[in-house]
Amino acid sequence: MIKRWSPLLFALVAAGAASATLAAEQRPRAREAGVVIGTLATGPHNAITDVAGVGVGHATLREGTRLHTGVTAILPHPGNLYRQRVPAAIVVGNGYGKLAGITQVQELGELETPILLTGTLSTWKVADATADWLLRQPGMEQVRSINPVVGETNDGYLSDIRARPLTPALVERALTTPSHAAVEEGDVGAGAGTVAFGWKGGIGTSSRQLPAGDGGYTVGVLVQSNFGGELTIAGVPVWKVLPDPAAYARSLAVPPPSTGDGSIMLVVATDAPLDAAQLQRLAKRALVGLARTGSVMSNGSGDYVIAFSTAKENLRDPDRALQPARSLAGEAMSPLFQAAAEATEEAIVNSLFRAHTVHGHRGTAAALPLAPVLEAVRRAQLAAPAPR
Numbered sequence: 001m002i003k004r005w006s007p008l009l010f011a012l013v014a015a016g017a018a019s020a021t022l023a024a025e026q027r028p029r030a031r032e033a034g035v036v037i038g039t040l041a042t043g044p045h046n047a048i049t050d051v052a053g054v055g056v057g058h059a060t061l062r063e064g065t066r067l068h069t070g071v072t073a074i075l076p077h078p079g080n081l082y083r084q085r086v087p088a089a090i091v092v093g094n095g096y097g098k099l100a101g102i103t104q105v106q107e108l109g110e111l112e113t114p115i116l117l118t119g120t121l122s123t124w125k126v127a128d129a130t131a132d133w134l135l136r137q138p139g140m141e142q143v144r145s146i147n148p149v150v151g152e153t154n155d156g157y158l159s160d161i162r163a164r165p166l167t168p169a170l171v172e173r174a175l176t177t178p179s180h181a182a183v184e185e186g187d188v189g190a191g192a193g194t195v196a197f198g199w200k201g202g203i204g205t206s207s208r209q210l211p212a213g214d215g216g217y218t219v220g221v222l223v224q225s226n227f228g229g230e231l232t233i234a235g236v237p238v239w240k241v242l243p244d245p246a247a248y249a250r251s252l253a254v255p256p257p258s259t260g261d262g263s264i265m266l267v268v269a270t271d272a273p274l275d276a277a278q279l280q281r282l283a284k285r286a287l288v289g290l291a292r293t294g295s296v297m298s299n300g301s302g303d304y305v306i307a308f309s310t311a312k313e314n315l316r317d318p319d320r321a322l323q324p325a326r327s328l329a330g331e332a333m334s335p336l337f338q339a340a341a342e343a344t345e346e347a348i349v350n351s352l353f354r355a356h357t358v359h360g361h362r363g364t365a366a367a368l369p370l371a372p373v374l375e376a377v378r379r380a381q382l383a384a385p386a387p388r
Helices: 007-017 022-025 100-109 122-136 168-176 243-252 278-290 330-353 370-383
Strands: 055-063 066-074 086-097 113-121 149-153 201-211 220-228 264-269 302-310
Touching: 022 264, 066 122, 066 168, 066 220, 086 100, 086 113, 086 220, 100 370, 113 122, 113 168, 113 264, 122 149, 122 168, 149 220, 149 264, 149 302, 168 330, 201 330, 243 264, 264 330, 278 302
Parallel strands: 113 149, 264 302
Antiparallel strands: 055 066, 066 113, 086 302, 201 220, 220 264
């Protein structure tokens, strides 16, 4: 019988643990801790950047307990995205949110700017700063219209959201310092002030590499987790062995975490040659991975998926009358669907595993206690029947 660990026991464990600095060094990714999700292989970095050319940049703003917010930029390729656009699609799982630029992507099926993620009330400031930065780039002197795509989740529990403190300099930092290898996760960038399942959420990423027989394509996912539900990891209902987050917070003499619905932004990248319609199908499978973690996409949760393809043969030039449009056959999509679901699930788990306790504007979001989670997963694996 699985029992909830008592808040008192967690408090004793926390009290006997090493310093906050040491604890920060011991926050592993899921696979580093022995939690393997799905059956497909990951890319070398197990990140969205395993899709060649994709870069991720963060800018984080922290000021005492008052401010925990930031910006995360996802760049589909290193070139001028306005001149070399990528096919794209957006799927809305639940539309309680503010996704700037959505209608043009849905209408034209392409991205002409990087994707920016941030906190809710900074959406328009980030869009404005992004447009300004893009218009100053070489080759953009005659541009008269541009469509920044900016997604958000509400970080108003841990950060003073009404201050709207993000500056153009922070946005530019995220845009100009992307990593094309390992991606920093947890309470960084747009994930600095988020809460998921009552615990500290944040940025998470993962990837899957298809076998050569299925095309050898890569699918990478990045998430900004800030939603609720009953936390389930690798099929194990770990919410049953965790204390109630509010009770846990009280045991540590800190204010309880947010009980709001929250939201999640999901970004899916692939190097498979897909058109906008196929990318919409792929984006829907990211919602499968979201559901596996215990989300029901509640009323106040904004659940959005942005998917794009970096296939070079499908890059779109706005000055050309005839655009390329290679695409896979329908049956070839199924392995990509599996990859998107698996990578999404693992990205969400990574966002929780890598996040640290944050004392914020209106309370505290504790880092997910890993010991009972890992023990529950281990027991479930031992109890599982051997493969035939």
